[in-house]
Amino acid sequence: MRRVLCPVETLYVGQRSRAVLSCALRGPVDAATLSRAFDTVTAEQPTLRTRIVQDGAGYALELLGEAERPRLTVRTGGDEVYQEELNTPLPVGTPLTRAVLASEPGGDRHLLVVSVDHTVTDGHSAITLLNTLWDRYRTLVEDGDAARAAVGAEAEAPATAPEQPVWPTPVSELLPPVDEAETAAYLRRRVAETEGRSVELLPYDTPRQTPATGDEHRIEVCRLLLDADRTERLRKSARAAGVSVHGLIGSALLTVVRRRLGGDGPRVLGCLSPVDLRSRLDPPVPASTMVAAVTTHLHAVEVDTGTDPLALARDLGTHLREAIERGDHFQDMRIMTEVPKHPALQMGTVIVTNMGSVSGPRLPEGTELTDVRLVPAREQYFPQAGRSPLMACVVSFDGRLAVEFPHYTACFSPAFMRELRDDVQAALLAFTETGDEPPVTAAAV
Structure with missing residues (x-):
């Protein structure tokens, strides 16, 4: 399933720019719960589950299948992960979103880095995405069993995206x-x-x-x-x-x-x-x-x-x-x-x-936000x-x-x-x- 890019959006394809958001944390972070929160947020936003493909003389966003959609990557690491992510592009034809959670040995310090292609975001929506992700995580953590009972299997398995996405209208229109x-x-x-x-x-x-x-x-x-x-x-x-x-x-x-x-x-x-x-x-x-x-x-x-x-x-x-x-x-x-x-x-x-x-x-009580950043990269x-x-x-x-x-x-x-x-x-x-x-x-x- 595709959504054709408008002429203004097509300009971003050539620019190959992206928003890189990051937040440094101290305290407990449950990677599995954060992964579920990320799946829920991307399920609600079809443009986050796409890649750019050629469409005639122009380009289009092509919806990724469940097996291809972006998932949270969990790894061991520290501040060096930020540099790595800053220098890892989102090439045309690959998912337009990437999220990495790096935790130092011992599990008390963490770094989340989220990259989103500029074709489908700007500064305001990128910041809102980051905050929404942590809102979902906080709800899952604080509500515990009640939250899992309310959302059923979504709390235990990756959120399934709707088969018929509602695409956002290009702003130029x-x-x-x-x-x-x-x-x-x-x-x-x-x-x-x-x-x-x-x-x-x-x-x-x-x-x-x-x-x-x-x-x-x-x-x-x-x-x-x-x-x-x-x-x-x-x-x-x-x-x-x-x-x-x-x-x-x-x-x-x-x-x-x-x-x-x-x-x-x-x-x-x-x-x-x-x-x-x-x-x-x-x-x-x-x-x-x-x-x-x-x-x-x-x-x-x-x-x-x-x-x-x-x-x-x-x-x-x-x-x-x-x-x-x-x-x-x-x-x-x-x-x-x-x-x-x-x-x-x-x-x-x-x-x-x-x-x-x-x-x-x-964030949930007990987890401290020590830094948050938004940086553009090309x-x-x-x-x-x-x-x-x-x-x-x-x-x-x-x-x-x-x-x-x-x-x-x-x-x-x-x-x-x-x-x-x-x-x-x-x-x-x-x-x-x-x-x-x-x-x-x-x-x-």
């Missing part, structure tokens, strides 16, 4: 009606803007050469993590200044990149921001629906070494807000299929995927290009803001990314520092 001439005019204007103001990209620092044997290039993640107190201070500073936290982060990234470009005078830099469509459709699309429901907004602006960071943050936030008020996000989704012809439409110096403030998983990187946008995935789980910098070591070295992370940290804290606070918590992986 849920957009409000518009005159095609308006969309064509919008495309012409956007192309003209990018042609007249191309943005600069960040040059790679890694020599373009084959790594030594045993030192293969891989995806790594450098992480900036603020504690709850620092995160709240940043939010209060943003409110007091009348700007958004997203604007502050975008400003910090652009000013740091501008300094690394060197030279005098202004440079045209671009901030590419995601725009959630779920909440802006009528009716809204629930975060539990596993589809890609996001478009992008690009703002190109001149940045000098002396640019006021707060003024830049205000400009970024105002430009994004006014674009949404005009309904540009709907037009940006409609013209997304033109991006392969006009790559500059989505070419930002920095890509800031901000999920906002969300709650992390709720199958293909292009060190031969010599430069690229800087990716920054921003999300605040349970009041702690994290900025994740995924990078490929053939492009940006770990040392380069750590220095850049530290510079961004300093730029963010400059909005809040009074000089007597303890140093911020920052971690790199």
Whole structure:
């Protein structure tokens, strides 16, 4: 059974990007119960039980049989499993979802890593998937025999998926009606803007050469993590200044990149921001629906070494807000299929995927959540290009803001990314520092 991909979804097939969610745990975790919870969640979401197949000139999602559908893999391991999963792709033709539970010897520390192809998810639905999985697990654990009696055999055996799945409608087909001439005019204007103001990209620092044997290039993640107190201070500073936290982060990234470009005078830099469509459709699309429901907004602006960071943050936030008020996000989704012809439409110096403030998983009593992360990853990187946008995935789980910098070591070295992370940290804290606070918590992986 198949569901044809819409033209926008087809773009993700070529990009080969995925969401990698992880949570670190301390305490008891029953692998068999978590496996049942995973089967139940995937049984409810047909797109999680599919692979991508050729369908004429395009592609389709093909439903997997019971023997092929993704199951939770249980293994022994520690933090190294995260790196392994981050560097294990979801190739076309294989299941679009993978889940691994790794437990250290002794069984007190665990790591769950869930990977989902971007063709069938976005940040909001990926986070909802993770939280729903743990909700089901918690119910099974806490209700015990009562829960098993209520759901019958589903509690003792893998959940069986419905034979006739209800496929989610592609978001591009849920957009409000518009005159095609308006969309064509919008495309012409956007192309003209990018042609007249191309943005600069960040040059790679890694020599373009084959790594030594045993030192293969891989995806790594450098992480900036603020504690709850620092995160709240940043939010209060943003409110007091009348700007958004997203604007502050975008400003910090652009000013740091501008300094690394060197030279005098202004440079045209671009901030590419995601725009959630779920909440802006009528009716809204629930975060539990596993589809890609996001478009992008690009703002190109001149940045000098002396640019006021707060003024830049205000400009970024105002430009994004006014674009949404005009309904540009709907037009940006409609013209997304033109991006392969006009790559500059989505070419930002920095890509800031901000999920906002969300709650992390709720676990049974006795099991502690020590960390939770969302990181985007790709199958293909292009060190031969010599430069690229800087990716920054921003999300605040349970009041702690994290900025994740995924990078490929053939492009940006770990040392380069750590220095850049530290510079961004300093730029963010400059909005809040009074000089007597303890140093911020920052971690790199």
